[in-house]
Amino acid sequence: MLKNKYIRFAIFLVTNILALVIGAVLMNNGPQSEWYTSLNQAPWTPPGWVFGAAWFTIMFLFAFYMTKLSFQFEALSKYLIVLYSLQWVLNVSWNYIFFNKHEVLLGLITIVLLWLLIGFFTINFYKRLKLYTLLICPYLIWMTIATSLNAYIFFNN
Incomplete structure (x- = not known):
């Protein structure tokens, strides 16, 4: 089952893009909301367009990473599926928690858990994975930046 690397890659890519779409819907236009724009934000907060470009790139590379990783196990491991699913839920739920519910502390806890994962x-x-680990490094770097942005908002508002 799912022995073809192209099919597996397509499944991971579609699932990752789905996370971005659902996350955007759950934000409820949060980045443009009066609540968010009135917050004291970190001086290193990138322009809005950077977020979309970064996330698309990260999710594309993460699909490659997960495809390669999934073939390192004898079968598509339940352990790996649970870790991937937890990552997916944390990623999507942060949008709702932070932008929709304005729960900055809970958002910070969620994003720290995602960063740790x-x-x-x-x-x-x-x-x-050796060298293929480079495929997940942009995700880790971006999560470090995003966590710092969330933390700045928490500590300065």
């Missing part, structure tokens, strides 16, 4: 992927599977 992406860090776990990066470190834990390095021996299996």
Whole structure:
């Protein structure tokens, strides 16, 4: 089942893009809302267009990473599916928690958990993937930036 790398890649890519779409819907136009624009934001907050470009690139590379990682196990491991699903839920739910519900502390907790999980992927599977680990590094870097932005808002508002 799902032994073709192109099919597996397509499934991961569609699932990742679906996370972006659902996350955007759950934001409820949050980045343009009066609530968000009135917050004291970090001086290093990138322009809005950067977020879309970064996320699309990250999810595309993450689909490659997950495809490669999934073939490192004898079968599509339940362990890997659970980790991937947890990443997906944390990623999507942060949008709703932060932008829709304005729960900055809960958003910070959620994004820290997501950062830790992406860090776990990066470190834990390095021996299996070696150079392919570079595919997840943009995700970890972006999560570091996003976490710092959320933390800045929490501590300065």
